[in-house]
Amino acid sequence: MVDVARAAGTSQKTVSRVVNAEPGVRPETIERVQRAIAELGFRRHDGASHLRRGTSTASIGLVLEDLAGPFYAALTAGVERRAREHGYLLLTGSADGDAERAGRLVQAFAARRVDGLLIAPNLVGDEVLTANLPPDVPAVLLDRPSADHGTDEVLSDNAGGIAQAVHHLAERGHRSIAYLGDDERFWTSRQRRDGFLAACAERGLRTEGLVSLGVLTPERIAAAVSGWAAAGVTAVVTGNNRASVALLHHLHARTGPRPAHVGFDELDLADLLDPPLTTVAQDAAGIGSAAVDLLFERLATPTLPPRSVVVPTRLVVRRSSPPPDGASAPPVRNDR
Amino acid sequence: MVDVARAAGTSQKTVSRVVNAEPGVRPETIERVQRAIAELGFRRHDGASHLRRGTSTASIGLVLEDLAGPFYAALTAGVERRAREHGYLLLTGSADGDAERAGRLVQAFAARRVDGLLIAPNLVGDEVLTANLPPDVPAVLLDRPSADHGTDEVLSDNAGGIAQAVHHLAERGHRSIAYLGDDERFWTSRQRRDGFLAACAERGLRTEGLVSLGVLTPERIAAAVSGWAAAGVTAVVTGNNRASVALLHHLHARTGPRPAHVGFDELDLADLLDPPLTTVAQDAAGIGSAAVDLLFERLATPTLPPRSVVVPTRLVVRRSSPPPDGASAPPVRNDR
DNA sequence: CCCCCGCATGACTACGTTGTCATCGGGACC
DNA sequence: GGTCCCGATGACAACGTAGTCATGCGGGGG
Numbered sequence: 001m002v003d004v005a006r007a008a009g010t011s012q013k014t015v016s017r018v019v020n021a022e023p024g025v026r027p028e029t030i031e032r033v034q035r036a037i038a039e040l041g042f043r044r045h046d047g048a049s050h051l052r053r054g055t056s057t058a059s060i061g062l063v064l065e066d067l068a069g070p071f072y073a074a075l076t077a078g079v080e081r082r083a084r085e086h087g088y089l090l091l092t093g094s095a096d097g098d099a100e101r102a103g104r105l106v107q108a109f110a111a112r113r114v115d116g117l118l119i120a121p122n123l124v125g126d127e128v129l130t131a132n133l134p135p136d137v138p139a140v141l142l143d144r145p146s147a148d149h150g151t152d153e154v155l156s157d158n159a160g161g162i163a164q165a166v167h168h169l170a171e172r173g174h175r176s177i178a179y180l181g182d183d184e185r186f187w188t189s190r191q192r193r194d195g196f197l198a199a200c201a202e203r204g205l206r207t208e209g210l211v212s213l214g215v216l217t218p219e220r221i222a223a224a225v226s227g228w229a230a231a232g233v234t235a236v237v238t239g240n241n242r243a244s245v246a247l248l249h250h251l252h253a254r255t256g257p258r259p260a261h262v263g264f265d266e267l268d269l270a271d272l273l274d275p276p277l278t279t280v281a282q283d284a285a286g287i288g289s290a291a292v293d294l295l296f297e298r299l300a301t302p303t304l305p306p307r308s309v310v311v312p313t314r315l316v317v318r319r320s321s322p323p324p325d326g327a328s329a330p331p332v333r334n335d336r
Numbered sequence: 337m338v339d340v341a342r343a344a345g346t347s348q349k350t351v352s353r354v355v356n357a358e359p360g361v362r363p364e365t366i367e368r369v370q371r372a373i374a375e376l377g378f379r380r381h382d383g384a385s386h387l388r389r390g391t392s393t394a395s396i397g398l399v400l401e402d403l404a405g406p407f408y409a410a411l412t413a414g415v416e417r418r419a420r421e422h423g424y425l426l427l428t429g430s431a432d433g434d435a436e437r438a439g440r441l442v443q444a445f446a447a448r449r450v451d452g453l454l455i456a457p458n459l460v461g462d463e464v465l466t467a468n469l470p471p472d473v474p475a476v477l478l479d480r481p482s483a484d485h486g487t488d489e490v491l492s493d494n495a496g497g498i499a500q501a502v503h504h505l506a507e508r509g510h511r512s513i514a515y516l517g518d519d520e521r522f523w524t525s526r527q528r529r530d531g532f533l534a535a536c537a538e539r540g541l542r543t544e545g546l547v548s549l550g551v552l553t554p555e556r557i558a559a560a561v562s563g564w565a566a567a568g569v570t571a572v573v574t575g576n577n578r579a580s581v582a583l584l585h586h587l588h589a590r591t592g593p594r595p596a597h598v599g600f601d602e603l604d605l606a607d608l609l610d611p612p613l614t615t616v617a618q619d620a621a622g623i624g625s626a627a628v629d630l631l632f633e634r635l636a637t638p639t640l641p642p643r644s645v646v647v648p649t650r651l652v653v654r655r656s657s658p659p660p661d662g663a664s665a666p667p668v669r670n671d672r
Numbered sequence: 673c674c675c676c677c678g679c680a681t682g683a684c685t686a687c688g689t690t691g692t693c694a695t696c697g698g699g700a701c702c
Numbered sequence: 703g704g705t706c707c708c709g710a711t712g713a714c715a716a717c718g719t720a721g722t723c724a725t726g727c728g729g730g731g732g
Contacts, residue, residue, distance in 0.1 A: 001718070011682045016720055024680060041470055046447040047383040047393070048718035051687050057383070059427075067416055068621070070604070073409035080403055080430055084437075089444060091395075092428050094416055101420075108425060111382040134377055248608050267605060268406070272584050274610035285404070337688070347712045352690060360710060384688035387717050675732080682725075687718105695712075702705080 001044075007036035019044055050113070059089045060295065061109030063102055065121040067094050070241070070268065071284050072120065075142065078288025079118060086296060088115070095121040103132040110134050116295040118142055118288075122186055138298045140291045144187050146306070152294040154287050154309045158188055158264075159195030161280040161313030165237045165262040166199035168278070168315055172323040174235040174260060177205060178228050180221070180247055181213040181239035189213055192239045192264060213239075216246040225250060234259055234324035241265035244277065260321045276318035287311050337380075343372035355380055386449075395425045396631065397445030399438055401457040403430050406577070406604065407620050408456065411478065414624025415454060422632060424451070431457040439468040446470050452631040454478055454624075458522055474634045476627045480523050482642070488630045490623050490645045494524060494600075495531030497616040497649030501573045501598040502535035504614070504651055508659040510571040510596060513541060514564050516557070516583055517549040517575035525549055528575045528600060549575075552582040561586060570595055570660035577601035580613065596657045612654035623647050 001019070005012040010029060017025050018033040025033075036042075050057050062079055064072045080090045091109055095102035102124045109117055110133070119129060120142040130148070133139055141153040169177050179196040181189045193213055200207045209231060212224040225247075228236065236259045238244040244263030251258055266281035267273075290309050298304055337355070341348040346365060353361050354369040361369075372378075386393050398415055400408045416426045427445055431438035438460045445453055446469070455465060456478040466484070469475055477489040505513050515532040517525045529549055536543045545567060548560040561583075564572070572595045574580040580599030587594055602617035603609075626645050634640055 012718090013682060013684095013720080014680085016718095017681090020720080022720095026680065029680080041472070043443075043447055043470060045387070045449060045718050047449060048387050048687090049720075051381070051384050051387060051689090051717095052719040052721085054687065066413065068410045068413035070406065070409070073406070073412075074404045076409075076428075077402065077404035077430065080428060081432075084429065089448070090428055092412075092416060092426055093420065094413065096417075107379075111379055112425070113381060113383060134379060136377070245605065245608070248605075252608055269581065269584075269603060269605045269609065272581070272588055273605065273608055348688090349690080349712060349714095350710085352688095353711090356690080362710065365710080381688050384717090385690075387687095387719095388689040388691085390717065673732100675730100677730090678728095680725100680727085683723090685722085686720090689717085690715100691717105692715085693713090696710085698708095700705100700707085702703105 001042070004033065004036045004040055004042045007040060008032045056115045056299075057113045058087060059091055059112070059114050060116045060118060060292070061091045061093070061105070061112070061114040062118045063105050063109070063121055064092065064094050065123055066096055067092065071265065071282065074284035075120065075288040078285030079292055080288075081285075082289040082292040086292075095124055097121075097123045099124045099128040103128045106132040110137050115299060116140070118291050118295065120144070122188060138295060138302070140294050140298075142287055142291050145308075150306055152291075152298060152307050152309075154291045154294065154311060156188075156282045156287060157310045157312050158191040159198060160310075161264060161282070161315075162192050162195035162237065162239075163199040163202075164313065164315040165264065165278075165280050166196060166203065166205075168317065169235045169237070169260060169262060169321060170203045170205065172260070172321065174324055175205060176210070176231060176233045177207075177235045177237060178210040178224070178231075178233045178259070179207075179212070179237050179239065180224055180243050181211070182243050183215050184213045186240075189239055196237060196239075216242055218246075218250065221246050221250045228259065235321065236261050238263045241267055244279075248273070248277070257325075258320075260324065262315075262321050266316065270316070271318060273320070275320045278318045278321040279316050281314045281316050283311050283313070337378070340369065340372045340376055340378045343376060344368045392451045392635075393449050394423060395427055395448070395450050396452050396454060396628070397427045397429070397441070397448070397450040398454045399441050399445070399457055400428065400430050401459060402432055403428065407601065407618065410620035411456065411624040414621030415628055416624075417621075418625040418628040422628075431460055433457075433459045435460045435464040439464045442468040446473050451635060452476070454627050454631065456480070458524060474631060474638070476630050476634075478623055478627050481644075486642055488627075488634060488643050488645075490627045490630065490647060492524075492618045492623060493646045493648050494527040495534065496646075497600060497618070497651075498528050498531035498573065498575075499535040499538075500649065500651040501600065501614075501616050502532060502539065502541075504653065505571045505573070505596060505598060505657060506539045506541065508596070508657065510660055511541060512546070512567060512569045513543075513571045513573060514546040514560070514567075514569045514595070515543075515548070515573050515575065516560055516579050517547070518579050519551050520549045522576075525575055532573060532575075552578055554582075554586065557582050557586045564595065571657065572597050574599045577603055580615075584609070584613075593661075594656075596660065598651075598657050602652065606652070607654060609656070611656045614654045614657040615652050617650045617652050619647050619649070 001012045001015045004015045015033055018030050083090050093105040102121050117139040122144045126147040139151050141151055146153050181193050214220055238247050262278045264280045266279045270277040270279050337348045337351045340351045351369055354366050419426050429441040438457050453475040458480045462483040475487050482489050517529050550556050574583050598614045600616045602615045606613040606615050
């Protein structure tokens with residue numbers, strides 16, 4: 001600005017006035033200053049501006065597990081869109097399953113003076129975050145609860161989504177439904193298992209021996225599938241899209257009758273599979289934008305009590321979930 | 337720092353020394369300062385630090401078309417990982433097809449004094465970027481060329497990838513191969529079409545009437561497919577994953593013989609389709625990390641001439657590309 | 673003709689930090 | 703004992719910007 005001022009034959013303060021479109025500058029002065037700005041290629045240093053003004057940095061930080069997964073990608077897109085609507089920029093970082101890395105990201109974002117943090121990595125424990133999160137930086141947890149309930153959170157309706165799946169299968173006549181979940185370390189795995197058990201109990205369906213959580217190795221899948229055969233299972237619910245894909249790979253590689261299948265999490269190509277997969281679709285972008293909304297509300301009113309938003313899921317019925325052999329519910333098509 | 341200094345009974349400069357782990361502070365002083373830092377919850381203001389030091393902000397900006405797509409998600413993950421290895425943070429923004437928005441993102445990133453920009457949106461013309469990109473901010477273009485060749489760029493080997501697909505089909509005995517591409521406004525659509533024409537010419541295959549570019553409406557797909565039938569086409573190459581999916585949807589909804597099919601762009605569930613889809617896989621993460629590498633090299637040596645990096649593709653042969661009826665090339669399985 | 677008011681502008685300072693240089697105390701050396 | 707040097711520390715300025723207040727000028731009203 002000093003250089004611009006010299007070139008325009010005015011003072012640095014007047015340049016500042018022009019840059020910020022403050023009133024009280026003569027049109028011809030504005031003109032001179034703008035010409036000097038253009039000639040010198042000047043642009044304001046936002047960091048210095050924020051420092052002097054003492055205002056926010058108009059940015060938020062997003063900590064993810066892994067940017068590349070479809071769920072996180074859609075979530076990030078939702079966050080970014082809503083943030084941009086407010087004129088905010090988005091800083092992103094992945095934890096990649098490393099709690100220490102997540103902690104460093106939180107600290108780095110805080111040091112940059114982001115106005116708030118969105119924290120989504122589900123493999124990382126609360127303790128790491130609470131240890132790194134300064135108390136004056138508002139945060140929203142996404143897709144995982146806050147242990148001490150001191151922060152806002154946005155969750156998918158995991159129990160409700162699983163219940164949609166179970167009720168759908170039960171209404172079509174299935175009486176023996178299995179659940180195949182991902183690693184127990186994921187909070188969502190446990191949450192959806194619990195939702196499965198609750199929904200089955202509500203329907204009076206037995207579940208002993210039909211629930212399997214753990215790392216998705218081919219061996220475990222194979223063991224689970226053969227267990228189902230022995231138990232007369234006619235339908236399966238998979239707890240996330242990794243579990244869905246793992247089961248599909250297993251079934252794809254072998255012949256014989258397939259159980260009806262409903263997968264939690266939408267798959268991009270679900271309707272091109274054979275048969276097209278019935279899924280419980282999560283609204284990842286909706287989770288992201290809801291989190292941004294919570295954050296902005298808290299920035300506006302810091303005294304708000306911690307809130308929890310549950311984003312509904314949607315059952316997309318395709319052809320992988322027909323009635324069991326012998327039953328006669330009419331096939332319903334609701335593809336899209 | 338002033339508050340910390342008061343609490344620790346020292347000067348603000350000594351606090352700065354402790355925070356930056358500079359030598360020449362007595363251990364007991366360090367101890368006192370650190371206690372005061374912990375008690376007051378102090379953290380350094382990175383913006384002020386960068387301002388005073390005159391150093392870089394250790395951040396880079398990434399402008400994308402749309403964060404949610406699998407290609408951009410993988411690319412972003414590659415960028416973020418490599419940036420983090422260098423201790424850099426990543427600012428992201430989507431243009432969503434809007435050139436003005438892309439321009440605003442570039443300006444916002446530049447005003448934040450990012451050390452460099454990575455620019456990937458392929459629907460946005462060069463002119464908008466060059467109009468907004470300050471000459472002193474290094475930029476790398478991803479997945480699209482720079483018109484005036486003044487910037488570094490990282491491209492997928494579009495021509496080579498399409499050639500892999502054509503040669504693969506030709507070797508299996510196909511003599512009449514069609515190309516179905518996405519909207520001509522995408523540079524990659526045109527580039528891959530040209531690659532297709534070149535590869536076919538090299539093989540002596542005729543292409544008149546077999547190449548279709550445009551918006552992927554069901555009507556256009558249907559028209560193209562019936563045109564192929566009349567022309568005796570036995571194999572199709574689709575130019576990106578939207579085109580692949582559109583064609584698969586069309587074929588899925590109808591019966592009758594399927595042409596052999598190779599899709600440009602890997603699909604997450606390609607091997608679960610029926611038949612599993614042969615694809616030309618792009619290394620999206622590799623493109624991202626290569627771009628970051630170019631950027632850091634330019635930061636280290638600003639006088640470097642503009643460079644262009646081409647990231648190779650990989651043909652993943654699955655079962656959607658068998659020889660034509662009557663031919664007898666042995667089926668090769670190379671799934672993963 | 674003088675006074676007062678409002679407009680346009682500039683001088684100065686502070687935001688939080690770090691580089692530079694000065695200061696102070698004490699021990700080693702002559 | 704005086705000098706020199708070194709380690710520890712502090713005072714001060716400056717990074718680029720914007721808020722505060724002062725200044726100067728011209729015009730309208732008395």
